[in-house]
Amino acid sequence: MINAAALPFGLEPPGRDYARNPYPALARLRDDAPRYFAAERDAWFISARADIAALLRDDRLDITQGSSFADRSDPFRTTVVRRLRRWFATAEEALAHIAAAATKACLAELTRQGEGDLVATVAHAIPTRVMAALLGIPAGDLPALQFAAEGLLQSYDLPWAGRPTAVAPAARVLGLYFQHHWRAGPATELMDLLRATQAEFALPDASMIDTCSKLFSAGTTTTGASIANILARLLGAGVESGESGSPDQIDDLLRLDTPVLGIKRVARDEVQLGAAVIRPGQGLYLLIGGANRAPADASQPPLTFGLGRYHCLGAMLARLEIGALLDAVRPLTPQLQLCGPVQWRESWLLHEARSIPVKLHGVFDAD
Template structure:
């Protein structure tokens, strides 16, 4: 095999194409072309885009070869971090850190995602599902059109992560309004105004968390904030003030928007073919339906965190030079025909490797089990309570990269 530099694509650049209106509706043809013609694509915007399943998995599982940037390098790449808190949080987040810092922080935050704690939340999931669906069902039965995204898909995981963290119910909706603004900072096309709004959102949330931390310091409870405050106050250096605040930022911002998008995607797949609902008749079928939804339509299209080649690395027949930035296109990898036969067909019965929707290796998402469980709980109840549900208009997506999320999903009852 002869090693070569990755093929350079004709203009427009693939990243520009992925931010186009057409790609917002359907990015998968672009992914397929990249996999076939330039599976390791050198974007003019300074990163190699990796699209094949085997290559994406390799990068995820070899954090020694593809670590995150050192703090000083991140400061050079994001000089905005000095002036913008939104970028500062991005630079110092858990997902972009390397061992030993990553190992230390992950162990601390992992206390909140034990199998025992997740299982204990199932009753709460069922109660919140029933409560949210009851309110929507009444409106639908009155002939209303309802936005399922804002009334069910967002509130469901919002309440779950709030229960886990320890955010009181009266504060949740107000704080949730900040998340879309916060997430704008990861958009490569974020405008100066969007960055300013992200700063404002982080500032408001940070002030709230400062108060909550002090409350839990005085009156600890069985929640993750109390556990992290206890670790901070042990005085053994395991967690400092900035890290505590940023961990809470990360949990809150990532804790429900991606799951809300997965719920939206799952509902749309159900509404597109009513026969698919039979998968939800059993626990195993529900698990398979959720897994296939996450493969077929991953909420996160580009893996979070920046990675760089620690040395020259060969992927496929391409050579990635030392120091090059690597971005992993999860949406492309999950539809790689080399990993999944007929990848563009939604088929919960399929086998194959684990979808890369939650990552792999040391950065595998701690909340994956919680997200899968709540999606399954909600879907089974939605199918039972709203058998006549149908779309009332086209869903409106917000963006394509790195999150392919929604603004609205209008539904009604068929008459």
């Protein structure tokens, strides 16, 4: 008999222990109740990798509002989305150069200061610099945009008493900014691609503004969270730092340090999953954070970027940024010393080191 009170995702706050290390709770759910229905949330929590992989490809499920581009029409997905996927796939060399330059600049700033918070100065700064370069965003505009993107990310979590949320103002800030930026922003290669696609297919401005907004918010928040978790692990402050897996392999780190623990879906039609019957309108939370760590699945690619038609557009870019970070930071870890406790985000569905205070011993070359 499953003790529902011992399982995560109730209506109460997650708590500090879960925030620091959610994986024991996710493992219990995966092993004891891989298809768990939480009546108080009218939602299913799915933990088995095979189930998750099938559901991510199931057209009877819809993504939730805010999880992808707002325009889900065929003309948009067959033009903008397809061209973005092709562009990210073919621009690897240029993107690697941008990621390496951003990493070098962030580490140079850390070196100059001699101490700092690795989350603010490195983990979030690297992807933010990269997205600024791709979208042509001036440096002075980034703090406000980062704050707004964080508000959107907070809204992804399950509701619970006291949960911070700023989704409405955050969405308005990003929308208003990119409304102006779409008309007046500089002509980067990516912006040129988007503008040419709009002109060719007569796509509405609202769809293109939302595209820029989502590219920035997704390209900064979750990648930054992944880098923060990896940095915590490299400094011996990560969760279960002794977990098996080669730290030289990006896939291993993405599997162990998944920043988004669950992918959200909503059933449009009835779905039969073994003995479980998922009704139309019910929510599903596909718990990739637990599935990624299942011993039997450790040799398989991580589910961190999803599968199917909504596989993360920027997966390759995120890998490049993580690779650049590892190349630059790994030799320097002996000179980095924690000078305070690592702080973790309190969230049911997001796992992220929010503060990693360090001091530098000796001088190193950020090159």
